[in-house]
Amino acid sequence: MKGFKFFWSFVKNSYVEILENKPTYLSAFIALIFLGNVETVFPMLGVVAESNVFIFLTIAATLGTFIILSQVVLIQKKSHGGTGELKYFVPTFLLYNLYYSFLFFAGLLFLVVPGFYVLIFFSMVPFVAVLDDECQGSFFKESKLLVKKNIGLVAWASVTNLLVEFSALLVSPIQNQTIKGVANFFISIPDAFFTLLMTVATVKIYYYLKRL
Numbered sequence: 284m285k286g287f288k289f290f291w292s293f294v295k296n297s298y299v300e301i302l303e304n305k306p307t308y309l310s311a312f313i314a315l316i317f318l319g320n321v322e323t324v325f326p327m328l329g330v331v332a333e334s335n336v337f338i339f340l341t342i343a344a345t346l347g348t349f350i351i352l353s354q355v356v357l358i359q360k361k362s363h364g365g366t367g368e369l370k371y372f373v374p375t376f377l378l379y380n381l382y383y384s385f386l387f388f389a390g391l392l393f394l395v396v397p398g399f400y401v402l403i404f405f406s407m408v409p410f411v412a413v414l415d416d417e418c419q420g421s422f423f424k425e426s427k428l429l430v431k432k433n434i435g436l437v438a439w440a441s442v443t444n445l446l447v448e449f450s451a452l453l454v455s456p457i458q459n460q461t462i463k464g465v466a467n468f469f470i471s472i473p474d475a476f477f478t479l480l481m482t483v484a485t486v487k488i489y490y491y492l493k494r495l
Contacts, residue, residue: 286435297483315475318344323467349377359486379409406441410489429492447477
């Protein structure tokens with residue numbers, strides 16, 4: 284419970300920061316809602332799910348999401364005294380998120396334990412890659428060193444991030460495209476906010492661990 288209370292304090296702090304800086308985060312929030320509805324809105328407009336157009340739009344929406352999240356991470360980096368440019372942030376943040384996701388799912392294919400080991404101990408890899416300008420070694424090794432400083436805290440953050448990421452799957456069983464689109468829209472609003480909230484909270488956790 285101590286780990287959860289500590290994690291919750293980061294979430295509350297991030298919540299307050301977002302509300303106090305609405306002009307800074309509002310555009311990201313709206314963009315995440317829009318991007319979160321691409322896969323359900325376009326089939327309603329007659330775009331076939333298996334078509335090249337739909338695949339292109341889905342990929343574009345995914346890239347757009349990473350651009351938005353990279354911008355949020357960059358805002359946090361600058362607020363902590365760091366510097367950076369979005370054009371360098373996006374490919375690096377995307378690449379190491381892909382590495383992290385691949386290792387997580389690869390781990391789950393063999394055993395649950397390796398999957399959750401990756402989920403927790405490598406969760407800081409994308410953030411180390413874009414936030415630590417002085418890291419000379421492996422980002423994966425640095426992530427493990429950071430997580431070991433407070434495993435409970437990072438475990439709560441990692442599992443929460445995973446739940447937020449897969450929340451959109453709640454509408455997958457719905458067959459009717461109209462109902463699915465409406466349901467997805469209502470889910471996308473809290474999903475966008477919690478994605479934004481957890482991105483800010485995870486960056487704050489990273490900087491906390493870095494200072495220890």
